[in-house]
Amino acid sequence: MAGHVTLRRIVGPLLLVVLAWLVVEPMVLVGVDAIRVQGSWTIGPVRTFLADPNEWRAAFNSAWLALASVVLGGILGVSLGVFTRLADFPGRRVVSALLALPAVLPPLVGVVAFLFLYGESGIFAHIVMAITHADTPPWRFDGAAAVVLIHVTTMYVYSYLLVRGALATFDPALLEAATALGASRSRAIRTIVLPLLRPAIGNGALLTALSSLASFSAPYVFGGGFRVLPTQIVSTRLNGDIPIAMVETLALVVLAIVALVLASRMGGIGTRGAGKGLAPAPARTGSRRSRFVLGAIAWGVTAWLLLPHLMLLMVSFVERGGWTSTAMPTAWTGANYTSLITDPVQWRPFATSLWMATLAAGVAAALALAVAMVARDPGQRLSRWLEAGLALPWAVPGTVYAIALATMFSVLQPAAGRIVLIGTLWLLPLAYLIRSLPVVGRPLVSAVRALDPALDEAAASLGAGPWRAFGTVILPLLLPVLAGAAALAFVTGLGDFMTSIILYTYDTRPVSLEILGAIRGGEFGEAAAYGVVLTVLSTGAFLLAERSRRNA
């Protein structure tokens, strides 16, 4: 309609400029800073990077870590997704829900949980020491193996959720047709289900690869001598070698692009068939014994994967010094939680994270809503550019964006859109905002496009102008999705560690940095209590987002 078209013509380019300023320009500046040293153009930093074996090793480590995480996490996630959908065992629904829990474990919190579990003074080491009467821990939980284990047991959830989602709309008639043609259940899964799950598997692999490339906390805490690009970038920056840090940042971007290209080649025909989109029923296994065996396997794997959560919960009730040389803690307390609220020093990072995450989520949701409304027609070039602008931060590791924003907002060049924000209260919320744009953008764009255009037309035929139609018809219908998307953005900011560690100041020290400080200071109970509260808030936000998605 005419009003909408005019609005789109004015607001669309404006939004494109805003996205180019926030999302694209910082990345371009990283590229420029890598080849411009003290005012003159040079490829010296690139040469230095290419000539240094340590840099190659870090890049290689990042690449193979991503590959190992994709392969092992993918096998685990896809197997669990197919198993919990198609196998019949007691408690199938509960297991299915529990297996999704790692999705709500904020990055650093998850890593901390592994420390308590598998670390040298973790519960397993204590148990082995108690059994063998040894005085020293039986292993050191560090290096590449530790990072791979953490990645696989936390990142499997991407493949798991996507495969389960794809199977939920899988046409059961396809499986029935295979059965009618004489295929066994396993052959039907191998020849029908898995090939049709290719897009979901591909997307899971991409999410895993990007998460692994961006992963900072696991290599930072457990890496030891095992350097990957994100930790290398932070270390190089701390040493003051900014141009080399920029080249490392670009190398990480190149790896992310390679992952994107490889994943896009995994696309295939979707899982939707001609049926009614009902999930296939789980196979009824004949004997009680086989159901019991399947159930035991499922519950066993679930318990193993959820041990970090349980451990975090347990440690949050441990008194300071209440767990040193025994297999299990000896003294319990709720003080770690009460002090979070009553101690102003402990409450402060929470309050800081809360206001920053709330502000970032609110602005990101408003910006994404405006983009979604303007980009309603997917066929238009402007829509595609706007969508790409919203999605770009998703493909770029958080560390990279942090560096890019620090670069962009460190000088005053108003004509280039550059102002000094570094060292102020506003840079970290801005970083959260940009990082959460894909999280809020995708559901909002989908929801706006799913709205029946006849609703706008009905409003117009009843005399409502574009603003009244938006306020009284479109916005109320989008509110559930908007609330869900904002909740996800809030969680993204609340638990962020990757960008925070680079951009925080004294005034914007967030919870994740407080957790790191507590671990370093031996305050494990306090760190775990922070972690549990973050996890509970994340779970609440995810449940809200899920409910909103269903209501929409």
Added chain:
Amino acid sequence: MSTVRLESVAKRFGTTTVVAGVSLDVNEGELIALLGPSGSGKTTLLRMIAGFEPVDAGRIVLDGEDVTARSALERRCGMVFQHYALFPHLSVGDNVAYGLASERMPRPAREARTAEVLALVDLRGFESRNVASLSGGQQQRVALARAVAPHPRVLLLDEPLSNLDPSLRERTRRELGELVRRTGITTVLVTHEQEEAFDLADRIAVLHRGVLEQLGTPEDLYQRPATPFVAGFVGRTSELAGTVVGTEGELVRVAAAGGEWLATAKAGTSGAVRLLVRPEAVRLAPSGAITGTVIRRRFAGASAFFTVRVNDREEIEIAAPSAAAKEGDTVRLEPAGGGVHAWLAT
């Protein structure tokens, strides 16, 4: 009440012409049906009247006022959408009152008008109900009440019955017809169901590939089809190849399938023709000149439709008492008079 005039209205999507210069007049209080198969341009034409699709060429005139360049908002056409487009977050009453609020009508008057139109569609007391809790037929009536509440100049109905199951459709159609006549609003209805068009419309505009093939009363379309498409699309017909052998008044005598038929035709029609024959235009007769074999019998209650193969290539469908013949029988046929139309063979 208003009039609608379309003057050579045209619309293209890319290289495809969807509406090719359609002109028609809708009189005050008249109900016109736009009838045609899928892709005939009928919905596009309706959306152009509503102001949802810009017009590439031609003019749209409402009540003598050229509204071609006016927005949908300014045209004040009430519309009932195919899927109703009821606002799911608003109650029945709020849906119906939506257009009244646009006119800044005071609340008491708005409530009174809402109650009035809901009573009109037999949904008195439904104001606070959730639209999702209503049946398909009730939703359709709410959509209609919402469209007529603000006293629109024209009522536009886009396949309003297509979402209802067959048992409900007939009853709702009857109610819709009564309601539209009671309100007296000039109405344009889009449908691909000829039965619906015949039942509701004062006149029917038959569209095919964006072209207006014929505008006329249901009787005109059936008895005096202007084009072979209208003859084939409106009602059932069998097609035979024939040759004009003479004239009789305004009719032509055509030899086809071994018999001789009296058919309507354009003046000057001669030589080879296509003959379109309605099922009731031919009957079983022991002394008939046309001989054939019954190859299919379709039961339709008291009567049945028999498909009779009259030669290697041609079949004629006839309507007769259901016990008149069975499949495999050899039968004789003769023209019953009327219902036969001839066009020059192309």
